[in-house]
Amino acid sequence: MVLVWRNVSLMRLAFSKEDLKMEKMIKLTIDNKQIEVPHGTTIYEAAKELGIEIPTLCYMHLGDMGIEHKPGGCRICVVEVEGRRNLAPSCNSKCEEGMVIHTHNMRVLNARKTVMELMLSDHPFDCLVCAKSGNCDLQTMAHQFGVRELHYKGEQSTYKVDYSPSIIRDMDKCIMCRRCETMCNDVQTVGALSAVNRGFESVVAPAFEMDLEKSTCTYCGQCVAVCPTGALTEKDHTNQLIRDLADPKKTVVVQTAPAVRAALGEEFGMEAGTLVTGKMVSALRRLGFNSVFDTDFAADLTIMEEGTELLERLQKHLDGDKDVKLPILTSCCPGWVNFFEHHFPDMKDIPSTARSPQQMFGPIAKTYLADKMGVKREDMIVVSIMPCLAKKYECQRDEFKVDGDPDVNYSISTRELANLIKQANMDLTTLPEEDFDNPLGESTGAGVIFGATGGVIEAAARTAYEVYTGKTLEKVDFDALRGMEGIRSATVDFDGLPINIGIAHGLGNARKLLEDIRDGKSQYHAIEIMACPGGCIGGGGQPLHHGDSSILKKRAAALYREDEGKAIRKSHENPYIIKLYEEFLGKPCSELSHKLLHTHYFDKSNEIEIE
Amino acid sequence: MAKIKLAKSKVDTLVEICKSFNNEGSELINVLHKAQETFGYLPAEVQEIIARELNVAVAHVYGVVTFYSFFSMVPKGEFPISICMGTACYVRGAEKVLEEFKRQLDVPVGETTEDGKFSISCLRCVGACGLAPVVTIGERVYGRVAAGDVADIIKEYQS
Numbered sequence: 001m002v003l004v005w006r007n008v009s010l011m012r013l014a015f016s017k018e019d020l021k022m023e024k025m026i027k028l029t030i031d032n033k034q035i036e037v038p039h040g041t042t043i044y045e046a047a048k049e050l051g052i053e054i055p056t057l058c059y060m061h062l063g064d065m066g067i068e069h070k071p072g073g074c075r076i077c078v079v080e081v082e083g084r085r086n087l088a089p090s091c092n093s094k095c096e097e098g099m100v101i102h103t104h105n106m107r108v109l110n111a112r113k114t115v116m117e118l119m120l121s122d123h124p125f126d127c128l129v130c131a132k133s134g135n136c137d138l139q140t141m142a143h144q145f146g147v148r149e150l151h152y153k154g155e156q157s158t159y160k161v162d163y164s165p166s167i168i169r170d171m172d173k174c175i176m177c178r179r180c181e182t183m184c185n186d187v188q189t190v191g192a193l194s195a196v197n198r199g200f201e202s203v204v205a206p207a208f209e210m211d212l213e214k215s216t217c218t219y220c221g222q223c224v225a226v227c228p229t230g231a232l233t234e235k236d237h238t239n240q241l242i243r244d245l246a247d248p249k250k251t252v253v254v255q256t257a258p259a260v261r262a263a264l265g266e267e268f269g270m271e272a273g274t275l276v277t278g279k280m281v282s283a284l285r286r287l288g289f290n291s292v293f294d295t296d297f298a299a300d301l302t303i304m305e306e307g308t309e310l311l312e313r314l315q316k317h318l319d320g321d322k323d324v325k326l327p328i329l330t331s332c333c334p335g336w337v338n339f340f341e342h343h344f345p346d347m348k349d350i351p352s353t354a355r356s357p358q359q360m361f362g363p364i365a366k367t368y369l370a371d372k373m374g375v376k377r378e379d380m381i382v383v384s385i386m387p388c389l390a391k392k393y394e395c396q397r398d399e400f401k402v403d404g405d406p407d408v409n410y411s412i413s414t415r416e417l418a419n420l421i422k423q424a425n426m427d428l429t430t431l432p433e434e435d436f437d438n439p440l441g442e443s444t445g446a447g448v449i450f451g452a453t454g455g456v457i458e459a460a461a462r463t464a465y466e467v468y469t470g471k472t473l474e475k476v477d478f479d480a481l482r483g484m485e486g487i488r489s490a491t492v493d494f495d496g497l498p499i500n501i502g503i504a505h506g507l508g509n510a511r512k513l514l515e516d517i518r519d520g521k522s523q524y525h526a527i528e529i530m531a532c533p534g535g536c537i538g539g540g541g542q543p544l545h546h547g548d549s550s551i552l553k554k555r556a557a558a559l560y561r562e563d564e565g566k567a568i569r570k571s572h573e574n575p576y577i578i579k580l581y582e583e584f585l586g587k588p589c590s591e592l593s594h595k596l597l598h599t600h601y602f603d604k605s606n607e608i609e610i611e
Numbered sequence: 612m613a614k615i616k617l618a619k620s621k622v623d624t625l626v627e628i629c630k631s632f633n634n635e636g637s638e639l640i641n642v643l644h645k646a647q648e649t650f651g652y653l654p655a656e657v658q659e660i661i662a663r664e665l666n667v668a669v670a671h672v673y674g675v676v677t678f679y680s681f682f683s684m685v686p687k688g689e690f691p692i693s694i695c696m697g698t699a700c701y702v703r704g705a706e707k708v709l710e711e712f713k714r715q716l717d718v719p720v721g722e723t724t725e726d727g728k729f730s731i732s733c734l735r736c737v738g739a740c741g742l743a744p745v746v747t748i749g750e751r752v753y754g755r756v757a758a759g760d761v762a763d764i765i766k767e768y769q770s
Contacts, residue, residue, distance in 0.1 A: 191668020
């Protein structure tokens, strides 16, 4: 069914392109302004062209990602079309020649307000203590429509709140916009969520209304990223962090993922794509962390380990070893790891065994760094700031614990960090710029670009090229690996040896590449996969984009800018990485590296036991 | 994730049903019909197998099963009682009849009595509006049923 749906939307796309070719234009009037649009344009889109933002709670269009969701379900976007008996939902009504449309006359405003009041009649009244308060589309619109009292009182739905390690589902707050379903099924092809039951009892839930934790959910958090209410939120670790920071016995160190610095500023009113690396570091220091480090350092370390593994497998392949598994798949993204463990367990020996940067940082901090600082493991708390909700789950995985103590104690999202900074009476915009601490704060441009789709494989290519060929790479920018297309491929010349590289972001795109591998059709040597559209910059823990996908592009551009400004842009040239290997690990993929920096994967598919 | 336990013969039957519909995801409703006809109901295990065979998400299968009142996740009773809630039956008092069945058998709609004898479900129009309100038990149709008739009807099946 999911497949069929996707085909339908593809067909729709094909039609509208065809229509464009025919250049059949339609003239209409919206709010007394005239406009000409191509056949097939919706009223909503035409109005947007005129700068008229019709409010909506269910419609979602992330153009660059090819993600569209217009069920016409919320009925907030209704407009009056002269001569039409009833109001039209503008998001899925097509423009017709000569239409005269009113988007804010009395009739429309009344209807919109009534629809809102009906929605609110089955919504809890706990805005003051809701995690989404201040960032909630439902709340914003209720305010905007001037709803000051509710005329409708009736039964309210009540569901058990579902707490997973990453995502909290409070379905009392669901308005059935079904954006989460589109993200989970059509974009990510995870299939964890579906609308179940009917009528008043209908709700979006995992199969058999079981907890998310028992479903095939990958914790990518894309459902949270698009939820217009407080129905889907992240598990919040800020209170835990405040407690730990206040404990004088504990040494609390922090690592910050690359994508955070490209988005955090948005929460403080800064333009999307503003880099706030230095300001973020000083904010973290002022919050009371003992040391402020960079996950980018661990990203460089990942390249050393994953790149070495890639070259080892490649060499075996070139030597004629038929058993060697190629392509190698990146393993930095915990949502992606969860995805193949659930959906492609037969292929769990294909991804690199290298842990993600977050999980490489943890054990290095709690061994190498703790030793240098003279701190006992049990007194050290490692916190990560991540654009991601799956990271919250990842750091709790049993294989990333030593005697029950997690390598990374917990992970907080970009959004949570923003709140924490505000809570500490700081305005990020006015803070001075400071540098990360060392030895785990120095990073190269290769580490920075991990946050954008294609970045990991570009970073790997920079190092693998030089290690394999023994030559210096003249141009470190691999432009062919960059961009926002869902699936991209490029061939990189390793001094006469063509290396085929594939890139997918969004799990639906990843699925296509995986199915090709399973069918023996894949020609790639290496593939980078990121669960979220756009890569980590579009992660489930980032400031909400409220449907504006240009924000993701700006964030990615910021990371490439930071890369360009770095003196060192290849992971293997990071002096602190070189030192780490000299002083501690020996060489990449050494025995100690394998123990601390590599992992293994599990079959999490639904086992069917036949009696 | 939960382990599924199901007898091999049942799994084989399900696989066969899915195959007869070419394992097409778009045939889900037909597959569910056939599966319910075969097993009497659609427990979670059956839905898991169907999802696997048709290559669709099990959440989606569950969504469809819970959407249509015809599909049931609990075994129907030996004597499945269906009360028509179509417009004609409804305006002629079907709701009172339904309430009476629920009260006398002490079981809500969609469930089965502990002894497995009776189950209650609602349906929309059996095409005998002239007989409204209509109740069907198994293949038998009762017309112009009043709440006061319910006790006698149940008695017919209790001996």
